[in-house]
Amino acid sequence: MRWIFALIIPALLVFPTFGQAAGESATAAKAIKVKSIKIIFPTSITKEKTKTIKKKVTTKKEDSNNTANSTKSDTSKKTNTSTSNSSQPTSVKSTNESVSSTPSATDSGILAVEREVVRLVNVEREKQGLKPLELDSKLSSIARKKSQDMKDKNYFSHQSPTYGSPFEMLKQFGVSYQTAGENIAAGQRSAQEVVDGWMNSKGHRENILNSSFTRIGVGYVSGGSYGSYWTQLFTG
Template identity: 60%
Template sequence: MNKKVVFSLAASLAILGGSFTAKTEAAGPAPCPAIQNYEVKTVYPSSIQDIEKWVQFILEQTGNAELTKLIQQKPATTTVQKPSTNVQTPVSKPATQAPAPSQKVNNEAGLKAYEQQVVDLTNKERAKYGLPPLKVDLALSKVAREKSRDMAVNHYFSHNSPTYGSPFDMMRKFGISYTAAGENIAKGQRTPQEVVAAWMNSAGHRANILNKNYTHIGVGFEENGYIWTQQFIRK
């Protein structure tokens, strides 16, 4: 019961109590009623308990026992439990830097580091002329590596092998299929940069590197004698 309701009820009870008293007095043979002096005070209740005491006082003065009993009854109350707020705040892990990708010695599986560098440098030269990069063909790289090894073992330096014949015969013996093919060889250059630069300074070798018809490349390097073989095909 809030304050407004209690004050209204108190005023109503005062009026109602007065009316009940008036009716009681009027029922008799009209004796002279006792006159009581009431001091009017302005009351500023500070709590619900004070208001209830004030209402009780008014009821006692009016002598209405039934109404007193009715007012003193408290309404049934229901305790509403608040929903549990025991909600754990999700724990956020601090951002972790993704591990740097491992630096593979060979970007193309099966290629030696020097062989891969020759591929990369060759594709850089092609890019300068707007040509697409050559894709590594691992089977073709095995042929190129065997060609370099064969030249070191058999002590020759030529496109024609005493063991396998021409580059094209050798490719076919190793099961390489192609519609166009070419080969570059070099000897004595110590680094991939040196050998690619030497090929680019030679018209015939440069023509193979910049041939727009080729789609795949194979590279073979033999450390014994620093012998390099570069083979191209179009599939």
């Protein structure tokens, strides 16, 4: 089974690298790749950018796995094992059922599994005393297009050959924002599995727990070379 993770974090223009996800067992069927990017558009972008470049000009590798974090709101990653970041409170029940090849959608067009990802994300934020993210149907539609594009074009990256960067994609679809971020993953079989994977990756976790974000969109598509593709888009 293949798993992939990637993320985009609001920050200054700095780009990530690749490495395998930490915690991957030696017997894993396939390697995991992780990539993360951050981007923020503050009024003091020049100052922030300089600070970020000094701090992360070179990409960091986490363990011997393909995991990377960059500072340009455009982080993506591939993984064969999940990248997760936080644990859920015992008072909240989580679903760990495998995703159906034909998941059902609600009246708003949001899939049940996508809503579950949002719920699990807000559980993690609540544990850190952060406000929950509001599920945005437009962001989810865009995120789903990104996942579909990765499946159809057989790639795994924040940079789409069709839409460009996540930020260019948001602009194309008329989404305005002050801060934006993206997490991507592939190969996970459930909402719990993909969120756990992101939470276990520093860069992806930072996106999920970013206090500047207020809205989230999740796009899930089954099939393709990895079996499943997941995209999270955040805006603030």
